[in-house]
Amino acid sequence: MKLLLVTQNYPPSRGGMAESCGRIVRNLKRKGCEIHVLHFSNWQKPYVIKTETGGNYSALGIYDTEEYTLNLATLFLEKKKEFLDVDAIIAFGGYLPMMWTPVISQFFEKPLYTCIRGNDFDEGLFSKKRNSLLYALEHSEAILSVCTEKQEKMAKLFPFKKVFYTPNGIDVVFWNLNDNEKKKVDERRKVLTDKKVILIAGQLKFKKGIRHFIESFDQFHFKSEYELWMIGDLPEEVKLFINNFDLNVKLFPFASKYEMRSFYAMADVVCIPSLYDGMPNVLLEAGASKKLIIASEVGGIPDVIMHRKSGLLYHPLEANALLDVLIHYHHLSEDQKELMKNEIYNTINQDFTEQKEIQNYLNLFPL
Incomplete structure (x- = not known):
């Protein structure tokens, strides 16, 4: 299985979501998956690509406006076709991936799996980000929820979608x-x-x-x-x-x-x-x-x-x-x-x- 994972939260970024994303990518690779990571990050502009075991990693620059950032990200993806040799796209954490992935999944005809990790849903649902959140969920092949409370809410918003409970794990x-x-x-x-x-x-x-x-x-x-x-x-x-x-x-x-x-x-x-x-x-x-x-x-x-x-x-x-x-x-x-x-x-x-x-x-x- 080959996957393209798009996130705003990945090491070296700090915080619990970056920790979770890094852990999940690491363990999926150990199970034989090939994963390319696209990481929206202020650390690098315009972009940096690193070849890693089990897939590539690229940090995409975050600029002053969302439209500028995401248009450059799309241009990057069109140029770097190796990132698109995948079976599915995963959106994992952050507003930019939520806005971008439902569009590129349709552009490049790849199924989208959206991971809801807490604040993505809580803050998106009752803010100006709502349309992006609902659009992403509507155009997802499946929705992955880190807790049953949000799983139940999303199942009510999208009764015809597959919403799975995918809780965190720890060593x-x-x-x-x-x-x-x-x-x-x-x-x-x-x-x-x-x-x-x-x-x-x-x-x-x-x-x-x-x-x-x-x-x-x-x-x-x-x-x-x-x-x-x-x-x-x-x-x-x-x-x-x-x-x-x-x-x-x-x-x-x-x-x-x-x-x-x-x-x-x-x-x-x-x-x-x-x-x-x-x-x-x-x-x-x-x-x-x-x-x-x-x-x-x-x-x-x-x-x-x-x-x-x-x-x-x-x-x-x-x-x-x-x-x-x-x-x-x-x-x-x-x-x-x-x-x-x-x-x-x-x-x-x-x-x-x-x-x-x-x-x-x-x-x-x-x-």
Whole structure:
């Protein structure tokens, strides 16, 4: 099977979607697929081509306007015919691929498979991007959804389309620290804080629920016993907002997955306060690290966590819901916490592995 994958999110770009895209491409290649990647990226203009094992990679420049960017991308594709010697086109993440792929799939008579990865759908549906989103889905051979919530919504919008559930996967073994690593992590934790640690990681924007979390955490009666660690890209407006509160907060820059292994190990609990989301990598990483997770009941999070069995969920718009969950967590016994940690670990180890993730794609693209 030969595939052309078009994305705005691919290494060296940072973030969960780039991580997922790189992982899926790598594992499809290991299964025998030949994949050419077209990556809309500000890193290179006008374009750069690299020959890789199992296919080519090209970074396409992003310019001031969408029409200029996509016309040049079309010109590139018409010139580089080797990228079109494929059985299908996959759109994976980002507004530009969503606009471009349904047109080029018709121009070059290749079936289109559109991967919906969370914000592509949530932000596109209720914005000026809606027409591009709906046009892409309408002209797709099949739609691939990272969570059942969006799968159900898209099935209602397009009842005659095939909409498949293709959740993320993870290599659980990678997140298990050996005894020597655990010893070093314990030593570092003692240097950094003597409080319980609540960890939030990722793109720390207001749309990720940071405002609501800080406001709720500020009302938490036991907040002085905790330290909030925020790891990732933090906009200046969010920093200024946090400074208005008397909280124990440590800010860390974006961390690689190798660095995140230690951060998860040092945390007592991981919080994912998103207002809307797909299936965040942090969710699976924290669970694979045997961490108790507090998360909003949105997107693909309920696909993974069962409330009070494998984690703690709350509705992000329900008054005091997060505060109630924080209080509930505080009063849990260590045995109760261990039961939930083990349950989320077992769930991910059984149902959200890289092997199962890639098999979902292979079921759509038989070799």
